[in-house]
Amino acid sequence: MSTDGTVTVPLRDRVATAQRDQDARTVMRLRLGVGIIGVLLPLALPLGNAIAALLDGRTGDDVWPGSMSGAYHTSTRDVFVGSLCALGTFLIIYRFNRMNDVMGTVAGCCALGVALFPTAPGSGADSGQLTVSVFHLVFAVGLLTSMAGFCLLMYWAPGIKDRSYVRRPYLVAGVLILVFMALAGAAAATGVGDDWPVTPLYLCEWLSVWSFGFAWTGAALSLAEDIGRLSRTRAVVGAVLRWVRSLGGLLGRGTSPSRPAV
Template sequence: MSATDGDAAEPLRRGAAAREKDQDERTVMRLRLGVGVIGVLLPLALPAGNWIAARLDGRSGADAWPGSMSGSYYTSTRDIFVGALCALGIFLIVYRFDRFNDILGTVAGTCALGVALFPTAPGSGGDAGRTTVSVLHQVFAIALLTAMAAFCLSMYRAPGIADRPHARRPYLVAGVLILVFMALAAAAAATDVGDDWLVTPLYLCEWLSVWSFGFAWTGAALALAADIDRLPRTRAFVGAVLGRLRSLGGLGAWIGGGLRPGSR
């Protein structure tokens, strides 16, 4: 091949490299968005699904809220709970960023699969096998929340994130909140506070922990999407989302200002 042919092929190589980079960024953005959507929707989908199933069955739906998210395994939304955790686990395992976060993501994803595949005990009592499975469930659940908090805190200082305040703040807040909610859940369990509440402290703390994680990942996905300015459909989607957030008030305006393409 002559030098002229090589020069002519260079733009093609650059174009192929740019398309590959766009595809990689789009894949990472979709993985982040998938994790975020699961985290945001799951805590509400479980009681809502139980209530709908109860009403269709002619019951009042007063028992729609399980004692914990894991307790959904013995309700009408078992398949939603198990399916969402398996999807979350796969998303986290295949997500790639840097080596340390790859390890944390794999640990968190494995724990999510463990929570889904080893159900909690249905109540007091139970045979030895069920008790062993329940213990494994508790270990995986605690490890999952801890890994989620560690993941968020590590992403706060991760390369490519540390220089983007609008993307790193949600990770820091989420990591701290997950640890706080874990401590509150442990305190409530030790003191039996709220055992008779419609929404138990354990479910509430799990709910808010998963929400913290989900919103952090959703914000990161939108931040990445806003930076991929070569994707017209992505820009249109992000613009619609930011428009909706701005209509909600000052918080939406703050988020929208931080997610503008090119902002750092």
């Protein structure tokens, strides 16, 4: 205690407090980064393809690929690969508890595998591309499955059991991802929607990634509230969501091309 009666906090304790705050801010931003990638990627791919088609004077037949992975063979290949690499890195370095660490690492490695082992093009694929495409399919199924597992594990994770507003989005996201995977498999087996401008596979992948992204965004908002940065984080999220709505408006007014064979 100082001579004027105020309590003096030792330097070591002040440094430790600042370090904990810095760690919390880092984790919050990491969660928000994963959420933003999940929310924006399904829309950024067709929007980027539409813009590229307009600039090049093309018809835009590849605006909506048959799947998100099909974007590898469109104008937004770099956006797709870069986003998955960023997502994979985030998931690998994210730490919570042991089970979530393992599941996050598996999901991150699968995301990198999806990015580095592209799916085969719709036509004219050689034997090498078809072989690589098998690895791509394995990594893609592993990614979606581990994303669902990660969300379900977070529902029972210690530290958030008393926060239903954080737990429930994780539970909903995990269940929805599994449901959308089943629907995508059923559509592929029956051929339903193969001639749709936006295929059932793309829609199911889109909604799965959105479920994961929104759950992580909610977790980021929860942590931002704990460290007194909720207003700033809400402003960032609000700006992102407004941009998403504007993307939806642009896509609604844009070209509605037919889907290429994938």
